[in-house]
Amino acid sequence: MERQDLFLMNxxxxEYTIRSSSLTQAWLLRLNALLPTLRMGELFKVTVLQRSVSFEFEGWVQVNRCSLVATSSDLEGFSYLVNKDxxxxxxSEEHGFDGRSEPTLDIAPKLFGLMPRGAHIENSSPLYPFELSEKEFLWAKNVTRLYEEAKQNQWSADTDIDWGAIPDLDPVIETAICQVMTYLAENEFSALYIPGKFLSKISPYYMELVMFLGTIIYDEARHIEAFSRRANAKKIGLQYSTTATQRSLYSLFIEKDYFKTSFxxxxxxxxxxxxxxxxLIKYAPDPVxxxxxxxxxxxxxxHVNYGLVHVKALVQANPKRIAYLKEAVDSRKVYLDEMNQENELxxxxxxxxxxGSDEEGYALGYERVQQLKKRMGENRVRRMIECxxxxxxxxxxxxxxTANFM
Structure with missing residues (x-):
């Protein structure tokens, strides 16, 4: 087995030299940590200075499924060339997250645990049951950019809102604000829980999407906080949640298909x-x-920009998917038609x-709300045509x- 030429060929x-009188725990740790970093067939050299240690090292080689390719001994000690078998x-040949590249595989590798793309995973690791592992049904070309935008545009309800600047409004106006804020907060709970429901089902191979969904969840949490605090900023507080709103949100919450939910x-x-x-930006009665x-x-x-690009890509790949999405809307409508109400509050x-709250002002406000509902419908059509x-x-x-808007 002694082949000096292999040592000379480097x-x-x-390469390690063990100078201690035994194969200590520290050296075992170092050798054990070396093995995962080597590819099968790569060689490493170990020199031990004492014969007793050489016997221990040869035992370590056998236990760790390696083989001795060559040995050499001289007055300096005993040298081994070891092959990882x-x-x-x-x-992984994939690039990790760098803000520019994107995952290249159409299906996430089965052996892909909770790790960043580009890392090397040990073969004995458990197989996570990620249900969503196909790029086509998850990915949007703008997701990395949107993640970067989300990082740069974070705001805080504590530091970016001057809560002390809220004026004392007419109680009727303040109550109206509180009712609207209650509605906004409950809808944002829906927009928080739904991405959260899917998050653990997506393979972290698509790490940019996972991180972006994380920003959506944080966005919605921040909105819930801000809307609730605005309602409670004065004496009136949070108002009423209606059955119409809750049924609408429930019909969205129970949807199990990621593509349908995105739409x-x-x-x-x-x-x-x-x-x-x-x-609300146009008609809010106070600057806060x-x-x-x-x-x-x-x-x-x-959030809308992700959905538009995501849905557009899937529809372009297969226009028949439009009928699939229409089916989701129709199914939801059947459920809601059992109690087809608007949130009158x-x-x-x-x-x-x-x-305003007087008769003339309220009539004007009502007309403006009807114009809003018309504009909502026109813009929904425009967004779908874009898709x-x-x-x-x-x-x-x-x-x-849904008449509930969300």
């Missing part, structure tokens, strides 16, 4: 929500409320904010969308 990738890790939530629901927030909804709208726009509150829907189908789906 064919090994690591097994592949301990699945090697229902991000394109239809949050898309319509943008129009509502624009309405206006700032809260303005900041929230910037976050919601990112919300609509009345919006009318008060847009016109590849034909105009007739887009109009039909928009008409079937």
């Amino acid at each position: 064919t090994y990738v690591a 097994f592949e301990s890790h699945t090697l 229902l939530l991000h394109v239809l629901g949050e898309g319509t929500f943008l129009d509502l927030l624009d309405f 409320t206006k700032k809260i909804v303005t900041l929230a709208k910037k976050d919601e726009q990112r 919300l609509l009345s509150s919006l009318a008060i904010l847009a016109g 590849g829907f034909d105009e007739e189908t887009a109009k039909e789906i928009s008409m079937s969308h």
